[in-house]
Amino acid sequence: MRLLVSGGGTGGHIYPALALIERLKQVEPDTEVLYVGTTRGLENKIVPDAGIKLETMHMQGFKRSLSLENFKTVYLFLRSVHHAKKIIRDFKPDVVLGTGGYVSGAVLYAAAKQHIPTVIHEQNSVVGVTNKFLSRYVDQIAIAFEAARNQFPEEKVTMTGNPRAQQVASQTASTFSWEEYGLEDDVPTLMVFGGSQGAPKINTTVVDAIPEFNKRPYQVIFATGQKRYDNVKKQLQGVKIGKNVKVVPYIKDMPAKMPKVAALVSRAGATTIAEVTALGVPTILIPSPYVTANHQVKNAQSLVRKNAAVMITEDKLDSRSLLLQADKIMENKDLRAKMAGASRKIGHPQAADELIAVLHKAINEH
């Protein structure tokens, strides 16, 4: 298969695409892949690191208020569509997959206009602006939350789950050891991160909680987000960090590490949710209030309703509320087992295979 993939800006759009590509190369080894991203997004690092060819385009989002900048955005969009058409003519894909972000809007729109089979993957329970726009033009739509179904033309929709779920679920016998972080393998581990880019409020809350975490019988690995690390280090001046607590900018190769955590504290981004439900990781979700239509709360509720996670809304978040929930889960193995079982029931560990089937459907029925 010649597959053109586009999705960018944030890890939540990129990791599902990479997971799909990895699986496709396993089952169809002669697959050729080209990735199209933005010049500024996280894809510039993650995609080449994964050994995938990347082409970039300069884009920007719409401002909510009427602004001159929007004319520039429209100009950049049209220029990107033109650029995308050229990339498509050169690469000659059998199918084009979009995983969200402005860049996928231009690429998928260009592909549809050139009569190439197209598929979009929506990771969230509330459909993103780009995918909403593209839903009229594409052949097939894959979703990861049932709640997304009725926001799209029904006849195009297939529930696949998020391919990243299969990638973490199929991770076997990893040689990863917590000793790499100066932590221990036989102590239960609480992992904390605020989405792929970190979250200031979660960071300050964890900084405040560190003197207490130091005294706990469990260990904590805390990722601040690459760009927020220096700021957190400043906040940590004069704070004693125990041997059981490790602060890092970013955790690489999550599929090797997540199976080895006892519980997670995180934003309620869709890809994180796909990962924890594939593995059955008990989770404390702190939805970002800064996302479109408050979609992270809806993402979180789908787990909370099934007792797979607890939620702390950002307005209630402080070191006290965080420690209360963390202690409750980390100091009670039975509760963790119950939450893990409930979480696994929601997961889609075959999501990549199911999305591959949708790609073939788009090719065959085009």
Ligand SMILES: CC(=O)N[C@H]1[C@@H](OP(=O)(O)OP(=O)(O)OC[C@H]2O[C@@H](n3ccc(=O)[nH]c3=O)[C@H](O)[C@@H]2O)O[C@H](CO)[C@@H](O)[C@@H]1O
């Ligand atoms: C602020 C914002 O717009 N967030 C959106 C963004 O989330 P965002 O990209 O932040 O979050 P997601 O939860 O979807 O994905 C985060 C990914 O980063 C990984 N990770 C995280 C920390 C770390 O140190 N190392 C690491 O590898 C996680 O394992 C996960 O795979 O896209 C998601 C998917 O469309 C949406 O649901 C989110 O609402």
